[in-house]
Amino acid sequence: MLTRDGSLCQSIPLYDDVRSIYELETFYHVKLSQGRIERIAEYVTNKTMELVQGFSSEFDELDQQSKVEYLLCMNYLRRKTQVLRADWFKLDELEPLLSGWAGGLVELCEKRQKVVPTTGQDAAKILSDASKGIDGLSVRIKKGKLSIENRFAPYRAAEQIEQLHQLLGEWYGFYEGYDPLFPWWTSKPWSDLSTRLQELVPLIREKLVGIKPGEDDAIVGQPIGREEIDNELKAEMIPYTPEELIQIAEREYAWCEKEAIKAAQEMGLGKDWRKALEHVKNMYVEPGQQTYMVHELAQEAIDYVTKYDMVTVPQIAKECWRTYMIPPTQQKVSPFFLGGPYIQVSYPTNTMTHEEKLMVMRGNSKPLSRSTVFHELIPGHHLQYHYMPRSKPHRQLFETPFWIEGWAFYWEMILWDRGFPGTPENRMGMLFWRMHRCARIVFSLRFHLGQMTPQECIDYLVEKVGHERSTAEGEVRRSFNGDYGALYQAGYMIGALQLYELRREVVDAGRMTEKQFHDRVLRENTMPIEMVRALVKGEKLERFYKPSRRFYDL
Incomplete structure (x- = not known):
């Protein structure tokens, strides 16, 4: 991975491997996706093992620059693992807000990432079911039947639902003008869902976070805790x-x-x-x-x-x-x-x-x-x-x-x-x-x-x-x-x-x-x-x- 004089070895480019994490994070960019966390975690785990095994007996033979490079990479990978673990628990915390409607939408965005064929009829059903799920969620929120102890969780959820809405807009635009049957099936369901998503975000912020309409400058933030x-x-x-x-x-x-x-x-x-x-x-x-x-x-x-x-x-x-x-x-x-x-x-x-x-x-x-x-x-x-x-x-x-x-x-x-x-x-x-x-x-x-x-x-x-x-x-x-x-x-x-x-x-x-x-x-x-x-x-x-x-x- 590194030569003894500290220069990067072209045959096994360590930094290219570690930097690839950024490319994975850029490609798998749907924040509400468990699959995203799993894929990046798999890569990080594999690279950590390769680095540990590759230097299990050679570290003391390296020069100072190479030792620093090794320690920097190991430190980066350890921290990335901790962040991914925290992301998993944070996503699990949002389950009461996402259950019953978000999973299918996330899947649409992930299929779009890899250009996996999706028929307009199947997409329309996912959009329609999501709208019904949001309707039920909105009623529970308005009636005060959904409460989350940690107010920072719904604040985070509102931000990530906004991102999901943007990604779905890109998804719809990708197929709309190129697949003749796609808009025939999805035009109305997408319009309805888009409206519901736009209404859901301020509802969550007002009822679950406590940010009233017009308080765009409200400071919320999320304490991360001692650990x-x-x-x-x-x-x-x-x-x-x-x-x-x-x-x-x-x-x-x-x-x-x-x-x-x-x-x-x-x-x-x-x-x-x-x-x-x-x-x-x-x-x-x-x-x-x-x-x-x-x-x-x-x-x-x-x-x-x-x-x-x-x-x-x-x-x-x-x-x-x-x-x-x-x-x-x-x-x-x-x-x-x-x-x-x-x-x-x-x-x-x-x-x-x-x-x-x-x-x-x-x-x-x-x-x-x-x-x-x-x-x-x-x-x-x-x-x-x-x-x-x-x-x-x-x-x-x-x-x-x-x-x-x-x-x-x-x-x-x-x-x-x-x-x-x-x-x-x-x-x-x-x-x-x-x-x-x-x-x-x-x-x-x-x-x-x-x-x-x-x-x-x-x-x-x-x-x-x-x-x-x-x-x-x-x-x-x-x-x-x-x-x-x-x-x-x-x-x-x-x-x-x-x-x-x-x-x-x-x-x-x-x-x-x-x-x-x-x-x-x-x-x-x-x-x-x-x-x-x-x-x-x-x-x-x-x-x-x-x-x-x-x-x-x-």
């Missing part, structure tokens, strides 16, 4: 408990608060750092000027890291990034910046209310934007995305927020140490984000442990960090209603602290220059930081490796 958090921590090779991560965040927050008080005093505002933050929020640019300010801040950071030769920034990376504005609807989940190949900027539009405009402007003032711009561009995400396709690109399979977000936030810490912010106003702006990273760990983990509600998370951001309420709502909505994993928000600070400690071990110790260290991290590509550490320091790795490195003293 699943522990599984994710193991997959990320983080040897800490959730409580210990929260403790780290609270200790870092205390440091931020002390520094914020210092900045407030320098601004002539005594020890009232919240008043200093209010002052900084009002240092926003006039409407229409935000994109120009972003380019100014981006160039400032590029010039700084280039002047001090801190990391290799290729000319193409400096030159080729574009700017886009985030639409008002998307700003409800992304109230600040997004970045990577390009940067996306949040700022008010003429469609917003006066209050909304002021909150967005205050949340993206110049001092508050200073670190977010270089976080998203250079030396942050844009530089990462420049290197990722160019150096060990196969490792993009192991993308993790602890490397992606950890690297970008690490630069906020390093530039702080070097005095980059300069003025107390700029320091206050950077501290806002550092407090924000601390708060993200606390509210996201406590939510997933079942200790905080979404509303309590919003209040926490407003009270502890000084968020505008609209940006706090957007942050929480983004964390729980989107596709982010439970540890994503912890990845920023915890990943940065891992890199910060590794830097101390190799750069401060004189084993590498600052630039060599940064270039090495980028060129090894994305993976748990513990594996970056093993590569940079060349430490001994065991076949049944378990992370134990404590990178933060508690």
Whole structure:
């Protein structure tokens, strides 16, 4: 699978085998299908066995790069197995909502995937029976005869029924114009079913989840619980408990608060750092000027890291990034910046209310934007995305927020140490984000442990960090209603602290220059930081490796 020198063997391409899981997930894409889970699980199990058997006696003979490759693949497969098992139990939890009508529809979509012949008459019966089943289900829901203790299950069901409706629309369109008898049989049954599916989703959300009509921005989310958090921590090779991560965040927050008080005093505002933050929020640019300010801040950071030769920034990376504005609807989940190949900027539009405009402007003032711009561009995400396709690109399979977000936030810490912010106003702006990273760990983990509600998370951001309420709502909505994993928000600070400690071990110790260290991290590509550490320091790795490195003293 791997050669002794760590290069990929062309005869048995390990990464092609593992990456094929993505192709299976893309092809078998009906979320309500048990067959999907079974097929992917079968493949994962087979590849895990091949990998275990292939290296049962050879691991110690491999070089460091090859050992890391093996451990990354095994870690990926173990985590995929856990996710599939969780998906199976989640699907089983939806049985009261799906029984009697969904199975035949899922089968139609799966036959469509493989172009298995389906007659119009058979399809019409499946559609008609499903409509009757939904009618019965709807009556039970309306009469309160169907209750599910876990309100997150019907929330998930509503999303997956919407996906099923979309897939059935594609299925119908695939046959409609090409099989003369198909629409003759199915036109009416499909129209009736489509209407029922469109009515079923809001009914489930209102009666079983508690989302009233018009509450499109409701924040629900689903706490995953301690066991699943522990599984994710193991997959990320983080040897800490959730409580210990929260403790780290609270200790870092205390440091931020002390520094914020210092900045407030320098601004002539005594020890009232919240008043200093209010002052900084009002240092926003006039409407229409935000994109120009972003380019100014981006160039400032590029010039700084280039002047001090801190990391290799290729000319193409400096030159080729574009700017886009985030639409008002998307700003409800992304109230600040997004970045990577390009940067996306949040700022008010003429469609917003006066209050909304002021909150967005205050949340993206110049001092508050200073670190977010270089976080998203250079030396942050844009530089990462420049290197990722160019150096060990196969490792993009192991993308993790602890490397992606950890690297970008690490630069906020390093530039702080070097005095980059300069003025107390700029320091206050950077501290806002550092407090924000601390708060993200606390509210996201406590939510997933079942200790905080979404509303309590919003209040926490407003009270502890000084968020505008609209940006706090957007942050929480983004964390729980989107596709982010439970540890994503912890990845920023915890990943940065891992890199910060590794830097101390190799750069401060004189084993590498600052630039060599940064270039090495980028060129090894994305993976748990513990594996970056093993590569940079060349430490001994065991076949049944378990992370134990404590990178933060508690």
